[in-house]
Amino acid sequence: MTDQHIQSAFDRDLEEIQADIMKMGGLVEDAIRKGVESLLTRNEEIAEEVRKNDARIDSLAEQINESAARVIALRAPTAVDLRLILSVIKISNNLERIGDYAKNIAKRTTVLAHMRPIDENIGALRRMASLVQSMLKDALDSYVQRDVEISENIIAVDQDVDQMYNSLFREYLTFMMEDPRNISACMHLHFIAKNLERMGDHITSISEQVVYLVTGERPDENRPKADTISLENHPQLNETSPPKSLGT
């Protein structure tokens, strides 16, 4: 962006705010990593740390929104620059929500640590979390670089996250049906998988912002979504329903 024209006061302001976005992104990445680590190792101390750190993410979001508003008030940006600065508010909002989901994983970890462990496929949750983390890192890099190609790739990869969620959903259902004593733990694990799936949606939303900023066009609203499982009648688990989305 800055190589397209001589750097203006607005550009400098925007870059400062974007630096805060990257800082916030780092904290959120950390929250996801530690949230999932606390779950996998049943470590309540790390979970507690994630819960506490969320306040820092929230206050950074607040700060970014106020800086953005100050820049708008001070610079009275043109339509294109206004779009840029509004994207900052949206992205900080996405990051804040991803942080909330990480905090929720940490909270459920604290609960699960006191429950009888079930023989669930913990590797699948780990893989899902890793994918979400790398998506977030790429999304923030491509935002700063205004890279449409990477952004479109992230939007496509989100389908893998949706499919991973679908598999886990089926798996937890079977665990619940096998033994009612698994129901409570599986409800929490299912919520954790759902949290990761929702993180993917917010990362996708960041990438869609990048595409919009660069091309001026919204990515296809009807992009394929792979979160189909919830529309099937699970107890049979063999019914073939038409693929539909159940995302919000």
Add this chain to the structure above:
Amino acid sequence: MTDQHIQSAFDRDLEEIQADIMKMGGLVEDAIRKGVESLLTRNEEIAEEVRKNDARIDSLAEQINESAARVIALRAPTAVDLRLILSVIKISNNLERIGDYAKNIAKRTTVLAHMRPIDENIGALRRMASLVQSMLKDALDSYVQRDVEISENIIAVDQDVDQMYNSLFREYLTFMMEDPRNISACMHLHFIAKNLERMGDHITSISEQVVYLVTGERPDENRPKADTISLENHPQLNETSPPKSLGT
């Protein structure tokens, strides 16, 4: 607000945007009402209508954010006015998310309509939805009137919503344990209850904004939360855990 000083251009702009907020609020109230109605009457047509109407809510949110940014750019508001205009962006974001939850209820309705009905306590979901609807109406009224008392009352009432969610959670768990064929439907019903509970959180957030706008102080961060159930070890259902919150 407008009786405190002669109405300025900024005040007129703000009032126009607030009118859009009220319009958006009306659409969201409608979405909740119809979403729950479609669930209770197993009416897929109404559910489809709710899903379609969500696009109007989303585009109104977009429009409000852009208007707010234009006003900031045009009027270069003072710190206090800036806080007012930023609250518009936050509240439209809260409303958009409540609309998303209503849409999700409608989507799950479409699924549940094809499942074997279970003997769940549909009255409880109806009561919970009614409470959420009246909270939303009060929250929007108290926002326009800058009424701290009503706002604080809403923040307190949200605890009832949390308690209703807790009761439903327990109820669905017992249904699942009684008969594994209930698991799939109960997962959807549980998500619907969770959606209503999350709506309550967003309405509370609107009320907290009002308190902040009027008093300049954030409501107590450590307000009591009644979403305690998820931290207990449900299968026993008789364990007494210390009340903690599991909200994001």
